Amino acid sequence: MLVTSHRGLPRLLVSLAWCLATASVAASVDPIVAVPLATDGFVLKVPDSAQVRFQGMLDPDRLGGAAGTMAYPSVGGGLVGALAAVATHAVIVNSSNSSRRSEAQVVADRVLDPYKASVAEVTHDALLQAATAPLAVPGIRRQTTDLPAGGWLVHSAPVFSMSLGANALVLENELTVRSVERPDDIRYQAVIKVVSAPRDPDMDAQAYWSDAQEQRLQRISLAMYTHSLRLLIEAASFEGKLAPQKSVRYVQGDVTKVERGHLIRQQCGRAVLRTLRGGWMSVPLRPAPVPPVAPASAAEPDMVPAPDACGDGGYAL
Numbered sequence: 001m002l003v004t005s006h007r008g009l010p011r012l013l014v015s016l017a018w019c020l021a022t023a024s025v026a027a028s029v030d031p032i033v034a035v036p037l038a039t040d041g042f043v044l045k046v047p048d049s050a051q052v053r054f055q056g057m058l059d060p061d062r063l064g065g066a067a068g069t070m071a072y073p074s075v076g077g078g079l080v081g082a083l084a085a086v087a088t089h090a091v092i093v094n095s096s097n098s099s100r101r102s103e104a105q106v107v108a109d110r111v112l113d114p115y116k117a118s119v120a121e122v123t124h125d126a127l128l129q130a131a132t133a134p135l136a137v138p139g140i141r142r143q144t145t146d147l148p149a150g151g152w153l154v155h156s157a158p159v160f161s162m163s164l165g166a167n168a169l170v171l172e173n174e175l176t177v178r179s180v181e182r183p184d185d186i187r188y189q190a191v192i193k194v195v196s197a198p199r200d201p202d203m204d205a206q207a208y209w210s211d212a213q214e215q216r217l218q219r220i221s222l223a224m225y226t227h228s229l230r231l232l233i234e235a236a237s238f239e240g241k242l243a244p245q246k247s248v249r250y251v252q253g254d255v256t257k258v259e260r261g262h263l264i265r266q267q268c269g270r271a272v273l274r275t276l277r278g279g280w281m282s283v284p285l286r287p288a289p290v291p292p293v294a295p296a297s298a299a300e301p302d303m304v305p306a307p308d309a310c311g312d313g314g315y316a317l
Contacts, residue, residue: 035152035177035188035236038139042152042177044131044229046124052221054119056108057161057170058101111162114206118217127158130222137229144180152187153178154232158225166205167253169196169220173228177236188236191279192228194315195252196220197269198284220315227282227315231272234264235280248273250283259283282315 112119131137141147157174170193177188199208209217242262248271249258261275272282 034239037152037154037177037233037236040151041139041141041147042154043141043144043147043180044128045153045155046128047157050123050125051120052122052124052127053159054112054122055105055159055161056111057163058104058108059164108164111164111166115162115166115209115217118210118215121215121218122160122221126218127156127222127225131226131229136226138233140229147180151180153180153183154229156229158228160221160224163253163255165253166209167199167255168251169217169224170194170252171196171221171224171228173225173232175228175232177232190232190235192231192235193279193281193283194224194228194231195250195281195283196224198251198253201254223315231280231282235274238274242274245276248283249286251286252283256286257283 132140132142141151144151144153155176155178159172159174161170161172162168163170173192173194175188175190175192176186179185179187199205243264244262245260246263247258247260248263249256250271251257259273259275259281261273261281264272264274264280266272266285269285270282271285272280274280
């Protein structure tokens with residue numbers, strides 16, 4: 001009989017079930033050869049619905065059950081049988097918790113109530129227009145007739161999540177690449193995750209995201225989305241040798257998080273990494289303390305600030 005603590009159990013069970021159920025699927029969609037999206041050109045397909053999905057971010061630690069122990073009967077087969085029993089039970093646990101998760105999501109979504117007007121402006125059409133703007137994303141086309149022979153279709157399903165306290169915005173863009181000539185053949189599939197720079201703690205959250213002149217929520221959402229597409233181009237065509245695994249510490253709002261993976265680059269206050277699950281992430285790093293600068297003497301000429309080579313918040317990388 002396998003006995004385990006109930007604390008944090010749903011997360012463990014779901015993880016095990018996901019691993020067992022998706023191992024063969026993940027292997028089937030890994031790219032065999034690089035997909036040169038920027039070179040061959042691609043057309044972006046977004047969902048038919050007008051509105052982009054925005055939601056409040058759930059705290060997984062608050063979805064677990066009460067402390068205690070739960071026993072799982074062995075079904076034979078040693079470790080494999082035990083894992084099968086745990087995975088099967090995970091489906092039951094996940095089903096029984098679906099109502100509680102739905103209720104928690106309703107509560108989490110309330111963080112977006114002050115920003116409904118701004119969220120309404122972030123439509124799939126707005127994302128498409130931003131992505132297809134001149135110089136926004138290399139290789140992108142508006143329609144398949146603009147593609148050279150051998151072009152690609154990229155299906156995009158973006159979801160934005162606002163953290164508790166409206167300290168950060170997180171985009172998870174599920175992307176699937178298919179050949180125009182063989183649309184049933186998936187050549188590459190990944191989730192590209194982009195975490196926004198933390199909200200200025202000295203500014204009220206509503207003033208920060210809803211300022212009519214700044215239109216910060218709309219502007220940042222569009223910038224994060226186009227950034228995710230540029231990362232897709234890089235990820236799908238990546239053929240270099242991955243760096244050794246390392247743990248990358250980053251900030252998500254006012255919380256420091258850790259992700260283990262292969263660091264692709266670190267630039268402009270951001271880290272881009274390939275996670276152990278095969279997805280790519282772009283995350284803000286905690287800025288290093290800046291030493292005080294001695295004031296310039298009156299005899300020195302005025303210094304002209306250098307242009308921002310990193311683009312809009314580093315998303316232009």
